[in-house]
Amino acid sequence: MMVGVSMNDNEPESMDLRLRRARYRADHRGTKEADMVVGGFFEKHHAEFDEAAMAWFEIVLQEQDVDIMAWAFGTAPVPAHLDNDWMKLLTKLDYVTVIK
Template identity: 85%
Template structure:
């Protein structure tokens, strides 16, 4: 691989960071983007694959799972989702 080219995981992390921060609603940006900012550096291949699936979901669904107002689908319900539901990573600035 060319030294100037990012590796596959680095590229996936960059794309995920952008998609997490640019959801379309401020609330989703805070939840999804905040979650990625806090935990993305710890993602291994399995966690990255999980997050990429989450990023394909609708904001309203992700927020409902995070706030506990809807049941998380079995294929997304894992330790990472438990961390997402904590919401301790959301930082609101004025």
């Protein structure tokens, strides 16, 4: 499926639908740590997403958790196609909160 395109009729999906889908995928990564990083980033920044940022985040969501976590923690280089100002915000990790 093309990012941001409805499966039914090739019409662009609404930003609201894309955000709802992204929220779910960001919060249900497979590990609690990835949920905190990816989901926390989404919760802090999604209100600022324009079309380009949304498309970038949808691509990030397709990546493996281990890779996203390595980029976020600075233990692996960020691929050139994902390295932008949004990735710099993701690597700040200032959005992660500890759940007790």
